[in-house]
Amino acid sequence: MVNIDGKQIKLQIWDTAGQESFRSITRxxxxxxxxxLLVYDITRRETFNHLTSWxxxxxxHSSSNMVIMLIGNKSDLESRRDVKREEGEAFAREHGLIFxxxxxxxxxxxxxxxxxxxxxIYRKIQQGLFDVSNEANGIKIGPQQPASASSGPSSYQRNYEGTSDSSSCC
Structure with missing residues (x-):
């Protein structure tokens, strides 16, 4: 859940790690x-090369209003970079993505x-591009809170130390 302008927005995440075996499911x-979120590994050129297909x-298979963010992951591994930041930015610009x-x-x-x-997504809701009364659009508006309400500690507190699974893309 994220709090934007006092409204709670729930995000549901499906991580396929770019594996072809999940392709029919993700559709x-x-x-x-x-x-x-379209994620590629900045240290592995092949993950960037597959972006067009994904x-x-x-x-x-989605609404024309779907918001897509392109993410270059593993920015902590600058010395192993195989995809330049400028390439990611150019791809995002060319395809109308956030980067x-x-x-x-x-x-x-x-x-x-x-x-x-x-x-x-919220901006598009305000513009009337998403019908929030129909949950089939993937949007469910939660209880509203005052804009000053604290959302508490960071919701992203996973520990990735020690993970070195080379089979995942990002």
């Missing part, structure tokens, strides 16, 4: 999604990526 998730799937680099290991920009995506 059904796109149908009800208001937003998607983006085509997302766009084909950010993150590090899941250090949590740098991770929460901001979710919040920025939620803010863009």
């Amino acid at each position: 059904s998730y796109y149908r009800g999604a208001a937003g998607a 983006l085509e799937d997302a766009r084909q 950010m680099e993150t590090s899941a290991k250090t949590a740098s920009n991770v929460e901001e990526a979710f919040i920025n995506t939620a803010k863009e």
Whole structure:
């Protein structure tokens, strides 16, 4: 849950790690999604090269209003970088995506990526681009809170220390 302008917005996350075996499953998730995070590993060029295919799937199986953020992950591994930041920015610009680099290991920009995506979804709600009365659109408005209400400690407190699973993409 994130608090934007006093409104609670719930984010549901499906992580397929870019694996082809999940491709048919993710297509059904796109149908009800208001937003998607497309993540590639800045240290592995092949994950960046597959973005076009994943983006085509997302766009084909989702609402034209779906917010998509492109994320270059592992920004903490600058010395092993294989995809330049400028390449990610150019891809995002070319395809009308929001762009950010993150590090899941250090949590740098991770929460901001979710919040920025939620803010863009909320902006589209305010513009009337999403029908919030129909939960099939992937949006459920929670109880409203005053804008000054504290959301408490960071909701992103996973410890990624010691994880070195080379089979996942990001």
